[in-house]
Amino acid sequence: MTNSEKPPQGKVVQLGTAYDPTPQLATKVQPTGDPDLYRFTSEPVSGGEWSAQGTATRSPSGLVLSTLEVRAGSSALSGVTGNMLRKVPVGVILNHVRADVALLTPVEPQAPQPERAPRRGGRAALSDDLLRQVAVSYLRETAPDRPAGALQRLATEFERPKGTIRTWxxxxxxxxxxxxxxxxxxxxxPGPRLQAEK
Known part of the structure; x- marks a missing residue:
């Protein structure tokens, strides 16, 4: 959610849930010479108690935060404390970094998909259109400004049990x-097929 006043560089996202509004967070992501390594900075928009910086690395399980350094802000009279560290929303920072990296990543040409053999019996095949809709909805529901509970919201949206959504x-x-x-x-x-649609 963009701050209507003078937002800092980078994207601004709302933390917390719909029932528990909390201060906004500004995160900025920069590429490095390594296509699998990104640097980021993050801090509350209102300034304050802490700021964070670090690196995100592409791993076999996707983008992960590989380093995270937290610094005490000017209003933190006691320096870095355990209470301050609990206020740093690591998961939100990671989701925001993922969203920014997806925008920075160049689209690579995709190899043609091999034809699938026709199914015999069993459940109906999942169409590419359905899988695309599920992927887009999942990315929307796990965006940095969204509260927890993405799977339940998708189950409601597609009118299917959560187990079916996990399979999809x-x-x-x-x-x-x-x-x-x-x-x-x-x-x-986003996967390569979604990125190719940009």
């Missing part, structure tokens, strides 16, 4: 609509 997300990753994810953490990068 797995298939969307396998078919290239979503990039890899970090185990136990919501969010992903």
């Amino acid at each position: 997300l797995t298939r969307a990753r396998a078919d290239g609509w979503l990039g890899p994810s970090v185990k136990g953490r919501a969010g992903a990068e």
Whole structure:
């Protein structure tokens, strides 16, 4: 959510949930000479108690924060404390970095997909259109400004149980609509097929 006043460089996202508004966060991502390494800075828009910087690295399970340095801000009279560290929203920073990296990543030409053998019996095949819709909805619902509970919102949107949505997300990753994810953490990068549509 963009700050209507004078926003700092980088994107501004709202932290917290719809029921618990909290200060806004400004995060800026910069590429390096290594296509798998990005630098970032992050801090509350209102300034304050802390600022963070570090690097994000592309791993087999997707983009992860590889280093994170937290510094005490001018209003932190006691320096870096455990209470301050608990206020640093690492998951939100990671999701924001993922979103920015997706915009910075050049689209590579995609090899043609091999024809699939026709299915015999069993459940109906999932169409590319459905998998694309699921991927786009998942990226929207796990964006930095969204509260937790993306899977439940997708289940409501598509009128299917959460287990079905998980299966569809797995298939969307396998078919290239979503990039890899970090185990136990919501969010992903757009897959090569979505990036090719930019």
